[in-house]
Amino acid sequence: MTDMRPLNELENRLGGEIKMISMAPMAQYTTLRLGGPADLLAEPNSPQQLQRLLKEAHDLDIPVTLMGHGSNLLVKDGGIRGLVIRLCREMRSITVQGGTVRAEAGAMLSSLAMTAAEHNLGGLTFASGIPGTVGGGVYMNAGAYGGEMSQVVTKVEGFTMEGEPFAYTRPEMEFGYRFSRLMNEDKVITHVTCQLPKADRETLLKEMVELNRRRAEKQPLTVPSAGSTFKRPVGGYASVLIDECGLKGATIGGAQVSEKHAGFVVNLGGTAADFLAMIAHVQKVVYEQKGIMLEPEVRILGEDAPVNAV
Numbered sequence: 001m002t003d004m005r006p007l008n009e010l011e012n013r014l015g016g017e018i019k020m021i022s023m024a025p026m027a028q029y030t031t032l033r034l035g036g037p038a039d040l041l042a043e044p045n046s047p048q049q050l051q052r053l054l055k056e057a058h059d060l061d062i063p064v065t066l067m068g069h070g071s072n073l074l075v076k077d078g079g080i081r082g083l084v085i086r087l088c089r090e091m092r093s094i095t096v097q098g099g100t101v102r103a104e105a106g107a108m109l110s111s112l113a114m115t116a117a118e119h120n121l122g123g124l125t126f127a128s129g130i131p132g133t134v135g136g137g138v139y140m141n142a143g144a145y146g147g148e149m150s151q152v153v154t155k156v157e158g159f160t161m162e163g164e165p166f167a168y169t170r171p172e173m174e175f176g177y178r179f180s181r182l183m184n185e186d187k188v189i190t191h192v193t194c195q196l197p198k199a200d201r202e203t204l205l206k207e208m209v210e211l212n213r214r215r216a217e218k219q220p221l222t223v224p225s226a227g228s229t230f231k232r233p234v235g236g237y238a239s240v241l242i243d244e245c246g247l248k249g250a251t252i253g254g255a256q257v258s259e260k261h262a263g264f265v266v267n268l269g270g271t272a273a274d275f276l277a278m279i280a281h282v283q284k285v286v287y288e289q290k291g292i293m294l295e296p297e298v299r300i301l302g303e304d305a306p307v308n309a310v
């Protein structure tokens with residue numbers, strides 16, 4: 001049972017100023033449409049509000065979880081204890097100066113790519129169809145069609161969980177495949193700066209349309225998912241291995257290995273427990289047949305539902 005007193009105190013201190021929702025149903029805030037409630041969810045609308053929120057939560061010893069658009073999250077059925085800070089609807093300004101674009105973490109990657117294109121700046125067409133925020137994209141080093149955030153990002157700014165400012169240059173971010181050093185640190189991204197090459201607006205717009213057409217042709221975009229469930233293993237593709245193991249269409253409860261793209265586990269109306277069971281099943285079968293242990297790309301948060309609650 002969570003001690004709600006610190007959270008109530010946080011609401012008393014900042015609820016008049018910052019949008020906060022108690023017992024926020026995480027299924028409504030994730031593209032997978034799964035997960036129990038967060039004790040408290042806050043949506044600060046400026047870096048100043050965010051900094052105050054972090055300082056007060058630290059002062060009250062409240063655990064903090066960060067999220068953007070929730071497009072790479074699997075929240076367990078018991079939900080998330082403590083405070084969830086969502087940077088998505090707010091903090092989404094983008095400014096352009098020459099070839100330098102600076103975005104707040106809550107801006108969508110699609111808006112970033114579109115704004116860049118409108119200013120005749122390239123390098124971001126790969127990101128136009130990734131349904132996440134700039135903050136989540138940099139944290140994950142999101143990528144597609146040969147591009148990834150690490151190729152364009154020059155500076156990442158934000159706060160520590162104590163509300164102290166930090167800034168990292170690209171080398172300091174230690175980017176790797178779907179990896180940044182922030183995965184091993186508790187920090188919040190507020191701003192991302194990208195240096196982009198000059199390019200022709202019309203060509204960029206056409207490229208984005210074409211990449212998104214290819215995406216819609218191959219991926220199950222009309223059913224809830226968190227994108228690729230597994231990371232690409234060395235020397236291969238998770239989707240090919242899963243398909244070769246005969247798992248396309250496999251179903252546990254409401255979790256199904258997509259019939260359209262074996263790399264996606266989709267939610268046909270199940271629970272997070274179904275989804276976790278499907279991840280474990282796919283890992284087991286692929287390991288038995290191929291000797292490769294697939295690693296989830298989706299970030300798993302929260303706690304299981306109490307046994308008598310499901």
Ligand SMILES: Cc1cc2nc3c(=O)[nH]c(=O)nc-3n(C[C@H](O)[C@H](O)[C@H](O)COP(=O)(O)OP(=O)(O)OC[C@H]3O[C@@H](n4cnc5c(N)ncnc54)[C@H](O)[C@@H]3O)c2cc1C
Pocket residue numbers: 031065066067068069070071072073087105129130131132133134135136137138139140141142143144182187188189190219221225226227228299
């Ligand atoms: C249909 C579909 C297609 C997809 N295609 C791709 C693809 O082609 N390539 C790809 O790489 N991904 C893809 N994804 C996955 C997902 O969109 C990306 O990983 C995206 O970058 C996640 O951003 P988000 O804002 O949704 O982050 P969330 O899912 O909300 O969070 C992801 C992680 O980032 C952290 N985080 C979020 N914001 C911040 C912040 N401001 N500061 C610090 N940490 C933060 C969270 O704590 C969490 O650990 C796809 C997903 C879907 C549903």
